[in-house]
Amino acid sequence: MSSAFTSMTVAELQSALQDGATAAGVTEAYLDRIAAEDDALGSYLHVDPEAALARARDIDSAGTAGTGLSGVPVALKDVVVTEGVPTTSGSRILEGWKPPYDATVAARLKTAGTVLLGKTNMDEFAMGSSTENSAYRVTRNPWDPERIPGGSSGGSSAAVAGGLSPWAIGTDTGGSIRQPAALTGLVGHKPTYGSVSRYGLIAFSSSLDQAGPMARTVLDAALLHEAIGGHDPLDSTSIDAPMPVLAECARRGAEGDLSGLRIGVVRELGGEGHADGYEPGVLSRVAEAVALLESMGAEVREISCPAFDLALPAYYLIAPSEASSNLARFDGVRYGLRVGDDGQRELDEVMALTREQGFGAEVKRRIILGTYALSSGYYEAYYGQAQKVRTLISRNFSAAFDDVDVLVSPTTPTVAFPIGARVDDPVAMYAADLCTLPASLAGVPAISVPCGLSDGLPVGLQIMAPALADDRCYQVAAALEAAQDAARGSRFLDQLPVQTVEGLR
Ligand code: GLN
16 A cells, blocks of 8 residues: 555654644554555554544544644554553563553653554564564564564564654664664664653663654654653653753754764774674775765764773673563563463462463573572672673763764664574674664663665664763764765655565555
8 A cells, every 4th residue: 555644754744734634544544554564564563443543533623633743643662551552562471461551651642642553563571683582473674574673673663664654662772772773774762861751661671771763864753752752750760851952953963064073983883803793884884974974074083982892791781680670570460471370379380380481582591691690699790790891881981972072883783684594593683782782881872873775775873972962963863864865866765665665665
């Protein structure tokens, strides 16, 4: 099914709605496309067409469509709790659970008048880099259906790149917004830790988890971020500071003047002596993007952040440790699945059976790893050491930001890999996060913006900024997006599968 609406940016959809298009018409276009394509693409776990249409009609009756985000459809990663709407976090253990409340992110989007299209597929409890750890279905990359769409927010990335939603919410603990965005040609931003509420996100690693926007353009990502961000008293780690103005920054960035901006290229992320495992095509696109930023007046230098070399082992101790505590709540008593409750068995036996059947292999691996790292006698050697590395990484960032305004790197070392290629090799899977982990551990904002293709597949440039300087990420990303489009003579957006792939139209 083809519709002009499904290939528009959100900024264009807003104009269409202001010019008389109806929220129901826009919603229907997306629902038609989901019906036609999603059996093959696998981007959604739950879609309720009647509910979406009813909501859109209500907005049309109220006459608000086109005001702000009113009437614009949205998809939410299934880790975001939605009142009365099934929420599984990609796990069997939550199958059938209908939450009694909305996450703050979901509530704010509702208040803004968006229409929920559905909940998107993800790696179970957001643990993974390919969405292959979902307990429910495989998600394909719309650029090449034999490849993964990234993860863990791979349902969101596939849906937006394939035109099954104009934009989507993802979550990022170690890269799960930025990496899938990079692998599907989208813009994805991980906000400063604490600047978007975690209330109602099913917790994976609470000191790292952050929700953020995935969109087809930098401006759209900024608009979505503005709708969900800002202080929330329901999240104890929420920062009580004014939100930086983001959409305005994206618009200003697109004007392309970067004079005075100092950019640091991180040596440890693909630079000399650190390029093992990085594809040459990825490094070339990134180098070209940096040269383009320089041509707009930015001053570029290489920056060394030695502790970044230890980000991967540190993350894979800290995140599983926190997960082993967070996931203890899934006991077969309070939510979702319960196995073996026949009135005869002891409670702990029912819990064990429920967890045995309810959790997938990767989740069990993380719980075991995390429990071990926190156990008495090993705590200092593993968890304690990892926390020290985390501190060193933060110090590397602080020192770097004394000298430069932003740091850049590839978003991920390779383009999208084939489905199945890394499922039996967890360490190879973890390597997809090499570039995204430092910003996660330090809590600083980072955006991934498309910077061209390698072998016909998208490459992302990561731009990292100091805490609370999310606006800088958007400004530089918008400058790059505009300059690349101008050099190409066409919008990158027009190369997305939603526009070009047969069957995905
Ligand atoms: N791929 C990383 C992991 O498996 C990061 C996941 C995420 O950011 N949610 O932990």
